[in-house]
Amino acid sequence: MTMVIENGWPHTASWAGEELRIGGVGVRELAAEFGTPAYVLDEEDFLERCARWRQALPDGEVHYGGKAFLCPEVVRWLDTAGLCLDVCTGGELAVAVAGGMDPARVVFHGNNKSLAELRRAVSWRVGCVVVDSFSEIGRLAALAAEAGVRQSVMVRVTPGVEAHTHEFIATGGDDSKFGFSLRAGLAAEAVRRVLAEPSLELTGLHSHIGSQITDLAGFTLAAHRMAGFLRAMEDEHGVTIPKLDLGGGLGIVHRNGDPLPPRPDEVVAAVRExxxxxxxxxxxxxxxxxxxxxxxxxxxxxxxxxxGARTYVSVDGGMSDNPRPAMYGAAYTAVLASRLSTAPTREVTVVGKHCESGDVLVRDLPLPSDVRPGDLLAVPASGAYQRSMASNYNHVTRPPVVAVRDGVARVIVRRETEEDLLRLYV
Known part of the structure; x- marks a missing residue:
């Protein structure tokens, strides 16, 4: 039996005997030891993908987008792989430091950073703060002056590029809540204000056009617009702006038929010119x-x-551990992972256990017609924006993250317990 989608699975995923194995560990063993639902993370695959980005940009900087998924152990992997880290809240910054990341290698994003978050960024000597509003420029300058330091900043620019993705994850348009509009002249004014603050050092310009992007056109257009703006600012002010951060957003394959996204080296080659x-x-x-x-x-x-209607296959998770189908209409696939079946397939709807009709994980999925209670289903492409967006809706506890490598499985984020939930109540 072959994998359903080659590019959406960890590279160690394979069939051995009658079950799916990841990192050399069978899913039946994983379910027996760690329970379900659970996120099973292939450590070797994660590090290899980090390495591909470093190889694609050896003379530049690769900042892992921490909002996709972050925990202290992943921070240690990033450190080992030589990647920097971008965070967008004080909580993510705290996780970065807990994992041993030097704050000088952290870039701090966010459209509404609190005074406390900015103060922490300055006191912890965060490598760069991406300023996102005029008021933030003033607040950050005052905090840096008070601390007697010169804080490095980048100005976030919205270049007016349509990313061809879901409107909720498109961030590069002129009416975005993020950054300063290039077309409206706000970005140029932001650069002027940063340069006028003695306690701030303009080290670069930043843009990010959206997420789950699978073609190069948006990236290349944003690169040309940002490079033109950078040259214009250098000419106007007689300064050198040493860095251009073009953000992230490269998509992945979730199921058969999804367009194959460009490789990291293709993205870098397209924007570098x-x-x-x-x-x-x-x-x-x-x-x-x-x-x-x-x-x-x-x-x-x-x-x-x-x-005359449909067949529902209910699983022990749902929209609390993967809200993306309900939020964005994100489409996933799944396979029967704990046994092989020769039964003919039929289309089913895989749903969760929550009290919502919209609690649907996978629609119109062909599964063997003998699927039954106790079977294990595996949903690939689940490493980003699932655990990080998970909730306690209906007072369910969030699943663990189990790292697998070379036949060994270990918990890197433990399963929440009901005691964890009750501890918050007063």
């Missing part, structure tokens, strides 16, 4: 590293056939 020779290029891949490295593992609880 627009970047002036004296400028250091930076990118921020998140999903393209973490996404394919993990599989969500579920146990089937019920199979409900509605004559």
């Amino acid at each position: 627009a970047v002036p020779d004296h400028v250091r290029l930076a990118v921020e891949p998140g999903r393209s590293i973490a996404g394919p490295t993990a599989v969500a593992l579920y146990e089937v609880g019920t199979v409900k056939e509605i004559p």
Whole structure:
């Protein structure tokens, strides 16, 4: 039996005997030891994807987009792989430091950083703060002056590029909540204000056009617009702007028929030609590293056939551990992972256990017609924006993250317990 989608699975995923194995560990063993639902993360695959980005940009900077998935152990992997890290909240910054990342290698994003977050960034000597509003420029300058330091910043620019993705994850348009509009002249004014602050050092310009992007056109257009703006600012102010950060957003394959995204080296090659020779290029891949490295593992609880309508296969997770189908209409696939079946397939709808009709994980999925309670289903491409967006809706506990490598499985994020939930109540 072959994998359903080659590019959406961890590279160690294979069939041995009658079960799916990841990192040399069978799913039945994983379910027995760690329970379900669970995210199974292939450590070797994660590190290999980091290495591909470093190889694609050896003379630039690769900042892993921490919002995709972050925990202290992953921070240690990033450190080993030589990647920097971008965060967008004080909580993500705390995880970065807990994992041993030097704050000087952290880039701090966010459209509404609190005063406390900015103060922490300055006191911890975060490598760069990406300023996102005029008020933030003033606040950050005052905090840096008070601390007696010169804080490095990048100005986030919205270049007016349509990313051809879901509107909720498109961030490069002129009416985005993020950054300063290039077309409206706000980006140029932001550069002027940063240069006028003695306690701030303009070290670069930043843009990010969106997420789950699978073609190069948006990246290359953004690169040309940002490079042109950089040259214009250098000419106007007689300064050198040493860095251009073009963000992340490269998509991944979730199921058969999805377009294959460009490789990291193709993305870098496409944007590099627009970047002036004296400028250091930076990118921020998140999903393209973490996404394919993990599989969500579920146990089937019920199979409900509605004559003349559909068949529902209910699993022990749902929208609390993967809200993306409900939020964005994100489409996934799944396979029967705990046994082989020769039964003919039929289309089913895989749903979760939550009290919502919209709690659907996979629609119109062909599964063997003998799927039954106790079977294990595996959903690939589950490493990004699932655990990081997971909730306690209906007071369910969030699943663990289990890292696998060379036949060994270990918990890197433990399963929440009901005691964890009750501890918050007063």
